[in-house]
Amino acid sequence: xKLNEILKLNLSxxxxxxxxxxxxxxxxxxxxxxxEKIIQFDSKLRGYIGEIALKxxxxxxxxxxxxxxxxxxxxxMDIDFEYKGLQMELKTSLIPDSxxxxxxxxxxxxxxxxRRTRKIEDLRGDIHIxxxxxxxxxxxxxxxxxxxxxxxSKDLEYIYDNFLGKSYINKTYLVAWxxxxxLSKQMSDLKGYEKSWRFDKRRFWVCKLTNCFPPNELINYxxxxxxxx
Numbered sequence: 081x082k083l084n085e086i087l088k089l090n091l092s093x094x095x096x097x098x099x100x101x102x103x104x105x106x107x108x109x110x111x112x113x114x115x116e117k118i119i120q121f122d123s124k125l126r127g128y129i130g131e132i133a134l135k136x137x138x139x140x141x142x143x144x145x146x147x148x149x150x151x152x153x154x155x156x157m158d159i160d161f162e163y164k165g166l167q168m169e170l171k172t173s174l175i176p177d178s179x180x181x182x183x184x185x186x187x188x189x190x191x192x193x194x195r196r197t198r199k200i201e202d203l204r205g206d207i208h209i210x211x212x213x214x215x216x217x218x219x220x221x222x223x224x225x226x227x228x229x230x231x232x233s234k235d236l237e238y239i240y241d242n243f244l245g246k247s248y249i250n251k252t253y254l255v256a257w258x259x260x261x262x263l264s265k266q267m268s269d270l271k272g273y274e275k276s277w278r279f280d281k282r283r284f285w286v287c288k289l290t291n292c293f294p295p296n297e298l299i300n301y302x303x304x305x306x307x308x309x
Contacts, residue, residue: 085294099128130172214251256292
């Protein structure tokens, strides 16, 4: 996986407004860490933006997926898709401030797969996909805490403007993906303590972006899957 292989996903203002509407309809459970409500809402919004962007990209490439349920590591939501019997899990993240650029993200970061089981063989999900937004995590959170936004407002345009919804239109990137068999094989070459890492209350499987597959290869992978009988 290399920097020049990531893809900018196409989004419109209407897509962001739809994500806002979905965010307002769903409760938020902050499983990862305690955050202010405005930051929680933005995290939830990012999850739905990622879902919409990925479904559009799949559709534009002739892949029609079915959304099943939602839980994303960064936002506290599941955003799972199903295609020909395979489950795909989407992870969405901002850029860590210490990385500052997408280039450093590719070099330093993982697909954020929560370790919920002792063995990688028991991992839920057949394919894991990572989206990054070209926004800095702490800088974004600091900006949000300074805002006075009525999250309960029914005016979607108001929410769009005040959460800078337009910033997602050109800064949403499909970065990498990995399938479970490949990840399991990579894990078999690691010692026990090398297989996971911790962030706050969560432990994650090691899944370096540099060892994952570029976005365009996912379409080829899915096209080769036969429909279950």
